[in-house]
Amino acid sequence: MVNLNSNDFIIEMLKINKTFIGVKVLSDVDLNLVKGEIHGLVGQNGAGKSTLIKILNGVYTSDSGKIIINGKLIDDNENYLNPKQYAISTVFQEFSLIPSLTVGENVFLGIEPTKGFLTDDKYIERETKKILNELKMGEDIDPKEKIKNLGISYCQIVEIAKSLAQKGEILIFDEPTAALSYKETELLFEVMKRLKNKGISIIFISHYLDDIFKICDRVTVLRDGRNVFTDYVKNTKLNDVIKALVGYNTYENNYFKRKKIDKSSNPLLEIKYLKNDTANKLKDIKLNVYKGEIVGVAGLLGSGKTEMLNSIYGFDKKCDKLLKLDGKKIKINSISDARKNGIALIPEDRKKQGLILNFSIRDNILLSILDKLMNFLFFINDTNGNKIVNNLVQKLKIKLENIDQKIKYLSGGNQQKVIIAKTIITNPRVLLLDDPTTGIDIKSKEDIFKIIYDFTQAGNGVILVSSELSELIKYCTRILILKQGSIKNEIDCSGIEKNINEEELLELI
């Protein structure tokens, strides 16, 4: 650690603790920000980054701990911090700009200067121009242009201008480069450097370690809700950060044995090519899934992971692809085509894409096989339905009061099990899983992977997209690295106990 004195800090957070429903999210976290520095904040999903930032934003309060901003102690933990009062401003991942308004109108949103009863548009235009000039972007962005006509990187610059107009002195950037191209990232870094020279202090959150090393003065690593590393970037090696990120926890062996995959026969699913030019570009993806295989896909936000699954599944229709199942060409133009051919997907967002929240557990599970349950009177055969559901509930160990209970009252892990139940009763051959364990407890995670493993052992295949690297390493027979829409690397883990660790994998991404 470096010797810095309290006087150097614009923000000093000391021994911050936060617990959500019995789960400790932050324990004794210290974070300090020197005036005029760019401070990198990294950590895996669930490490506590967002919680920490949300405390600074006044979204949450801390349970205990001290926050000192500009020498002023904010001691009352009961109260939400008012970010405006302390000139803290956040540039969010999803931009908070209003597309139908102009650049100037967005920059001065909520603080519109007035002339009589009307907004002073001339002033807005002039001042916006001034701020953009300071960022040396005055040439590129017209204050009168509507936001919807701007590219994503310019939108980010407008966000920054907005923060400055609102007199922000401390800016928090939440994963700003995730959606940007290389050139756009360079542009953003230029602007950040100019901000720094103006004396503005920046917290920079990113998964991209390269970016951290390029732009930050210091870096802090959070792991499992603790600050495990803080130092100057110039004294730090990439490996130090990776070690801090991953920790040294080793994974216990369990039922799971990685079997040697028989690749002599036809692959179960063959993706000859897959291209998608919309939004996140997928370029010529080729991929085989063999019987019994769990193929893992790792990649950063914006690498096209979700888009890849959606394109295979026929949800995303604007793609060009050639698929073969058991050596036979299949056509998938819609989700019902995919289902008919035995390809099923478990979507990323449990509540928005997976469940009908006001339906019962039973009705959610049966939703995928309604037509098969129809009797000669066109009615749903409830006796059969109940039998199927009760069977699954036992097999998947879904914890519930009764099957007529509304699904919204179940825990996340049990909800996810219901989604898996409703998917596997359609007897798919290939299961596409999009981050199936986000936000669920460890026990349910284990249960879910047991189900997935059993599923593959019956001669089926799985493509598993996950942002949790430990999960990929532990369960996959192969791991593919997806980068900007193409597969950049392939690691074969079949038949071996473990031949890659998280550090190596993280470096590949």
Next chain:
Amino acid sequence: MLNINKFKLRDYSNFVIYIMFILLLLLFSVLLFDKGFLTVNNLMNIAKQSATISIMAIGMTFVLCSGEIDLSIGSNVSLSALITTVLLRDYNIYIAILGGISIGALVGFINGLLVTKVKIPSFLATLGMMSILLGISRWISGLKSIPVTNKVYNFIFGIGRIGNISILLIWTIVALIIGQLVLKKTPFGRKVLATGGNKLAAIYTGIKVDRIKIETLMISGITASLAGMIYAGRLQGARYTLGGADLLTVIAATIIGGTSLFGGEGTVIGSVIGAFILGMVNNGLILLGLSIDQQIIARGFIIILAVSFSISED
């Protein structure tokens, strides 16, 4: 207090509509005892008056449950009634019935295409359709009424009785049973509720939500045309003004019956009881001797009150 009892309230809200129905029935029975509210004749009258609203409310329940709305039913009523009566005059009863139903189904189908393929919100698509249909009705009828002289038709769709029971009550009960079974017991009904409950999840499950929406709008179109044919039979003639005031009554009946305006929740039986509540209120207010102006005002208050009871806050 509301929050503490939230769970109980949720269960209880399913019965609110029945309790409301019984309380109103009791109230009017006592208040209007000597004015003959509780006579078989008067009750049968209420049932007859409520038939068209009930039948349309059944169709509307399907549309609302799928997360859409159909504003074109009012003018669909008059158009179907006019087409039916014209066909009845020029051809025969079979062609007339088939023609009337087909018009309703066709209107619903076009509504469905506008909503799912052209992607116009149903509120606007059916609002436009409402105006188009009304214009056509005025045009083809020349603003005149067309009488129905066919005795068989009038029996089936209006004045017939089986024993002591009006044929309109039988129509209502048949529609109620079919509607309730389709919505609650068939795969189609379950898909309708899933589509309205969470469209995206329904899509990911492989449900063809566009098709479901077209089908519910067709059901609504067909029930509207059936209501139009009943009007023609009951009044023994059709005019472009038929059904003009029914749209809001139908929506009110459905919402009072516990169907959600935002999709995913609703019962057919609730909607029919909602229609009967409104019919009973109409009848009661007339018997109370209120002037038409006063009736309209009182009805508004009662609708607001009833809806406030049946909408469950979430």
